[in-house]
Amino acid sequence: MTAEVRTTCPYCGVGCGVLATPDGQGGAAIAGDPEHPANLGRLCSKGSALGETLSLENRLLHPHLNGARVSWDAALGTVASEMARIAEAHGPEAIAFYLSGQLLTEDYYVANKLAKGFVGTPHVETNSRLCMSSAVAAHRRAFGSDTVPGCYEDLDEADLIVLVGSNTAWCHPVLFRRMAEAKTRRGTQFVVIDPRRTQTAQESDLFLGLTPGSDVALFSGLLVHLADNGFRDRAFVDEHTAGLDGALDRARQIAPDLAAIAAATGLTEADITAFYDLFARTRRVVTAFSMGVNQSVQGTDKGNAIINCHLVTGRIGGVGQGPFSLTGQPNAMGGREVGGLSNMLAAHMHFAPEEVDRVRRYWAAPRIVTGEGMKAVALFEAVRSGKIKALWVMGTNPFVSMPRANHVRAAMEGLDLLIVSDIMADADTAKARARTTVLLPAQGWGEKDGTVTNSERRISRQRRFLPSPGEARPDWAVLAEVGRRLGHGKAFAFESAAAVFREHAGLSAFENNGTRDFDIGALTDIADPAYAAAPPVQWPLPRKGGRQGKPRFFADGRFYTFDRRARFVAVQPPGLAEAAGGEHPFVLNTGRVRDHWHTMTRTGKSQRLSAHRAVPFVEIHPDDAGKLGLNEGGIARVATVHGHAELEVTVTDAVSPGQLFMPMHWNAAYASTARVGALVRGVPDPVSGQPELKATPAAIAAVSYRARGFVLSREAVPMPEGWWWAKAAIPGGWGVQFATQDGSREVALALRGLVQGAGYQVAEYADHARGRYRCAVYDGARLVASIAVGPYETRPDWEAAKALFAGTEPEVAERRALLSGRAATEGAGPVVCACHGVGLDVIAATIRAGAGSVEAVGAVCKAGTNCGSCIPEIRKLLTVETPKAA
Ligand SMILES: Nc1nc2c(c(=O)[nH]1)N[C@H]1C(S)=C(S)[C@@H](COP(=O)(O)OP(=O)(O)OC[C@H]3O[C@@H](n4cnc5c(=O)[nH]c(N)nc54)[C@H](O)[C@@H]3O)O[C@H]1N2
Ligand SMILES: Nc1nc2c(c(=O)[nH]1)N[C@H]1C(S)=C(S)[C@@H](COP(=O)(O)OP(=O)(O)OC[C@H]3O[C@@H](n4cnc5c(=O)[nH]c(N)nc54)[C@H](O)[C@@H]3O)O[C@H]1N2
Ligand code: SF4
Ligand SMILES: [Mo]
DSSP: OOOOEEEEOSSSTTOOEEEEEEOSSSOEEEEEOTTOTTTTTOOOHHHHGGGGGOOOTTBOOSOEETTEEOOHHHHHHHHHHHHHHHHHHHOGGGEEEEEOTTSOHHHHHHHHIIIIIIIOOOOEEEGGGGTTHHHHHHHHHHHSSOOOOOOTHHHHHOSEEEEESOOHHHHSHHHHHHHHHHHHHHOOEEEEEOSSOOHHHHTOSEEEOOOTTOHHHHHHHHHHHHHHTTOOOHHHHHHHEEOHHHHHHHHHHHOSSHHHHHHHHOOOHHHHHHHHHHHHHOSSEEEEEOHHHHSSTTHHHHHHHHHHHHHHTTOSSSTTOEEEEOOOSTTHHHHHHHTOSTTOOBTTBOSOHHHHHHHHHHHTOTTOOOSOOOOHHHHHHHHHHTSOOEEEEESOOHHHHSTTHHHHHHHHTTOSEEEEEESBTTSGGGGOOOSEEEEEEBOOTTTOOEEEEOTTSEEEEEOOOSOOOTTOBOHHHHHHHHHHHTTOTTTTOOOSHHHHHHHHHHHHHTTOTTSSSOOOGGGTTOOHHHHHHOOOEESOOOGGGTTOOOSOSOTTSOOSSTTSOEEOOOOOOOOOSSOOBTTBOEEEEEEOOTTOOTTOTTGGGOHHHHHSSOSOEEEEOHHHHHHHTOOTTOEEEEEOSSOEEEEEEEEOTTSOTTEEEEESOOOTTTBSSOOGGGTOOOOBOTTTOOBOOSOEEEEEEEEOOSEEEEEEESSOOOOOTTOEEEEEEETTEEEEEEEESSOHHHHHHHHHHHHOOTTOEEEEEEEGGGTEEEEEEEETTEEEEEEEEEETTSOOOOHHHHHHHHSSSOOHHHHHHHHHTOOSSOOOOSEEETTTTEEHHHHHHHHHTTOOSHHHHHHHHOTTSSSOTTHHHHHHHHHHHHHHHO
């Protein structure tokens, strides 16, 4: 064991501090950093399982050109010469970059400088367009700058937390635990506003299950209520804001009375009144919002409708109060700081002539671009139309995550030059082929070095604790090398991440003098050792301000508009881009599950994280399922105008009738047909350009196969063409669940050869007349593979087989059980607690045996005692199982 290294979790925007202790064999022990102010030692299930994602399996380790391995020199030679050729022939604007909120600030800075300053293309866009660009636009309209006013401490100190379109319990779990502690400590109340009764909603004091897309009606009604009932902060509104009258007029039109609000939102008048009263009489209120707000055709208006309510009450900038955009990605904020969105220039500057001039001088870049580039949806449209000839995709997987992904894929395959920088060889986008395709291996988390900024503006270091594998390089270094090859040696002479950071910090302070919110001038001269050792720090951090950042903005009522007043915004009436109906009668909502990250290229490697939900699924209300003959665990085809997916059915009243919910995670390496982007329309918000990803009209129907089963094997085995399948990491190897039109005999033939190595013994049980087949493959006493097939109606239960597979040498009784399909011992059920691998059946039995609280359950079976991400699910089981115990 070598010494532990302080670093930062590479997943969500909470930005938890991690202590990583490398084991010397490519792995590391992972723990929460007790000294990091974001998490004070806690980690959620994803953070805790980081150690399971570090293997080099399927890593992209060498540069490739058109499918063949080449040297870095050859790969970057092609990149530079092709970029130069395309710029020469079609102009630099034919070149685009599509970046990611998961890049480090240093990577992002160099990419932005290269493109906007030296290649001369404004088309530098990022997946953050799909994530929080509506929040950015709402901030800019209200505050004159993209400023997050508050900090995490406000969540500890609030008396009311309103969560809008945010499944915080699953997506920002460590923050949710802070909120839950505030509840215990000071009785903080939670209101959850979401069309879906999420795990977060289960924990709320008031759940408002509104009609999709109707948030603006709810918050317009709230604005009127606050303004008309004596909750207006007159001094604040008069001295520090503008535009209330116009915003209020519009709000009155949208929400003339309670009945109209109830009709628009589908909520009861009693619930609406309860929410308005609670908000009105609680001074310390934080309204936290994420993708249910942002990923909407009126995401910017939703954000401003929320901010309006904070401005009218003057609840901004004070302890425990304010609107709070929860950022998704670990460096969503860093991307905003460097100018990673195509409508920003750099360092929170836009394209005003004096701003362009300032950055031109700082960069010494005479060819700097002078206007905005295209936003994601338009950008990929321009790829399709041929306007964009070269695209560099870095740290994002658009074949899965972009709306109309099939369209996007076809468009990208028509490019003259496609460059993909990724860490995984099996990422869907890394498998694309354009006329010239260059694949560049990036250093991943634990291998690279730099900074990220979390939701509360806190800059933390990601540090290297593993050797760099194969020929992987840091993204910033590759970009800088291309800059040098294009003839800009001086501008891209960076010798380290620290050098990049210094230049970035310098730009933030350059001719700033308090005119721009983003200022980290105090770090401009940070020396290499200080950068190496830098503790987490919040911005702003101006040169003259000392080493302590400022936790909150706007307490002084001074904003970044020209008159330093905040703006109320008159919003548009609520609505979705397209109404469900006709052949597509359902609203398809999409989002996340607790234990997977995005397109699964990393969390898919973890068996702990794959146990919670092992198969892609669609949630549907029992009434709809009944009408359509859909059964729990059956397979359904969900289709939109743009594409389709086949998913396992989960029948639940967590979704309302007429709605479907599907997770965004499964990519083509993990499931046959479950890529979310293929289905989603993604009409962009007119202000922010962020596409609507939560409400595409869809149809759903049962699908019937002849057989269904699973394969467990030490190495992953590919499924035959035409089968439905989903792959999951399991203890000791891989599990694939499948369904097929073949009978058990054909399945046996197709699969047995895939798992049967030389010298292995095979034990089989076949009853093909009944469509049943089971097989266990042993290498000596060790179980190396197991196959089970049954008729389609029998949903395969693989928990018992998985348990045997995880062990070393099954007993005779267990071997027999494996073939008979009956478990030798009682199963544990699907995993609830990922950290300790505790199943639902075990927790339910513990409760029935008398454990009456989360703590008691933990004391008996350990569930919920590590990261706590499963505590909401345990609490739900307590409500269900406790009555049975009595
Ligand atoms: N486990 C996990 N955590 C993550 C991530 C992950 O992949 N996995 N990704 C990270 C990233 S990048 C992001 S952006 C965040 C996202 O974090 P969240 O925003 O919390 O996650 P989502 O599940 O995308 O969507 C949130 C909720 O919006 C609701 N919603 C849909 N339509 C509407 C509507 O019209 N109004 C309202 N009020 N709500 C609506 C959905 O039902 C859903 O429950 O999570 C981050 N954390
Ligand atoms: N329908 C629907 N679509 C959505 C969403 C939704 O809720 N619904 N959410 C949207 C949101 S909020 C987001 S943030 C996006 C996320 O979508 P993506 O950004 O496409 O998802 P990731 O899986 O995080 O992709 C990251 C890629 O970068 C690679 N990678 C990891 N580390 C590195 C590195 O250090 N360097 C490089 N070069 N590559 C690396 C990974 O292997 C992976 O291929 O999806 C969006 N799309
Ligand atoms: S909450 Fe979980 S995923 Fe997010 S930063 Fe913390 S440990 Fe990582
Ligand atoms: Mo995101």
